[in-house]
Amino acid sequence: MPTASTRSTPSPTGLQCRMALLGADVRLTPHRREVFEVLASSTDHPTATDVFDRVKARTPSISLATVYNCLEHLTSAGLIKQVHLERGQSRYCANLHEHVHFHCETCGKVIDAHPAADFDPAKFWVLPKGTKVTRMDIAIHGTCDACAAKS
Amino acid sequence: MPTASTRSTPSPTGLQCRMALLGADVRLTPHRREVFEVLASSTDHPTATDVFDRVKARTPSISLATVYNCLEHLTSAGLIKQVHLERGQSRYCANLHEHVHFHCETCGKVIDAHPAADFDPAKFWVLPKGTKVTRMDIAIHGTCDACAAKS
DNA sequence: ATGTAAAATTAGAATCATTCCAATTCTAAT
DNA sequence: ATTAGAATTGGAATGATTCTAATTTTACAT
CATH class of the missing domain: 3.30.1490 (Dna Ligase; domain 1)
Structure with missing residues (x-):
């Protein structure tokens, strides 16, 4: 299902730009890129397991631990944000505009x-x-x- | 627009007043009263276990489950508020003024x-x-x- | 007072999200 | 190619909360 032609939001290049602009200090591994792309093309503020499920559709071998790890690194690099609306799971969002x-x-x-x-x-x-x-x-x-x- | 702030330890009577004003629908059991009083006299936004420890000082027999239960009822009655600042434990506060x-x-x-x-x-x-x-x-x-x- | 039904309390088990861990694999720079 | 440092992995461990089933307390009708 993941075809390059239907790629929405930021391309990998876009991500690189963003990282450069932010002075982000994360190694851009394939997994991190995928996690970021899933998030960047989601508007529903998915939880870690939501992200896990979506990434797994493309990369079935990925583990939940890796997703958590990627989310943490992307968050501390400032590329995504962690959201806490109520108790329970954290949610994530790639919208960095003030909102x-x-x-x-x-x-x-x-x-x-x-x-x-x-x-x-x-x-x-x-x-x-x-x-x-x-x-x-x-x-x-x-x-x-x-x-x-x-x- | 808020009324003059008298922020001290509300007496049980104060609690009854407050409940009446809010139309709160909670039975005022001794445990709930104690949980509320602990919270009303705390300004540090304690977690459930913090509340548990403090209430236990007076009522050693209380259980953590009861504290959770009291906090839930007091919250849904609108007497206290649950606060989520980061992932992990919920915190509670009895300050109902807008803040x-x-x-x-x-x-x-x-x-x-x-x-x-x-x-x-x-x-x-x-x-x-x-x-x-x-x-x-x-x-x-x-x-x-x-x-x-x-x- | 007494009996009864509903609600509160309890200890402990279960669940859920997340973090930790130790082993393995990958990457980047010598 | 070698090697150190990251990244990734599955599974175990943790921590907060919720659930469960049994027991106790309370409010109310008798």
Whole structure:
């Protein structure tokens, strides 16, 4: 099923670019590349086992341990992000644009939502002085359109 | 818009009031009361086992299963909140005022931070139409003053 | 008071996600 | 080609949480 012609999102070259831009310090092994590509072409914030299943479709020999390992390296290289919306499995996403996650509490779906304008989060909360902010995680929980319609 | 903040150890009576106000549907058993009191007098966002240890100091016979059970009931009654800052243990907090969590990635400390003014989160992100928002979780990650000073 | 049904509590087993480990294979630079 | 350092692997180990089935407590009707 994986044909080069249907390759969506970033090509390996795109990945290399991205890595260069980010000064990412990861060796680009075939497995890591595949894990990244699966993630880059997914918009549903898959869990580690979701990624495992998808990568396995192309590379049946890969192990779950390797997927975890790849996800960890890609995360610490800044190429992907780990998302924690609720207890249980971590989810992963390759969307590095500033965004927040909408989480439907009924069907579990996760949707990226983008800031309305030039939103500067830092100025909205009073933090103790001396605090250094590195990142923010914003999760909006509720009911998606489809689930809201059903009830 | 929030009321004057009296953030001290709520008395059992305070808890009853709170329950009444919230229309909370939990039977107020001694264990649940103790779990709630431990949480209400903690500002460090303890984990379930932290709560277990603290409650056990007063009620050595309590079991971890009961603590989990109490935390779940108190959470679904809206008396406390479950917090997920990173993967691993859930944390709990009894501060129901609107606030966000600052998480120090160095020492793990969690600090409540309050919105600067009349902050209306809903208007900052573009959500698909039909979406119904029930709550937001905002986590700010970084380095606390003390840890920043050390490095 | 007493009996009863429902809810709470318990210890321990089971589950689930993740991490660790030790052995093997691959890679990149001598 | 050699070799050290990574990457990968399967499986074991861990840690947090949930489940289960038995027991106790509670609220309420009698």
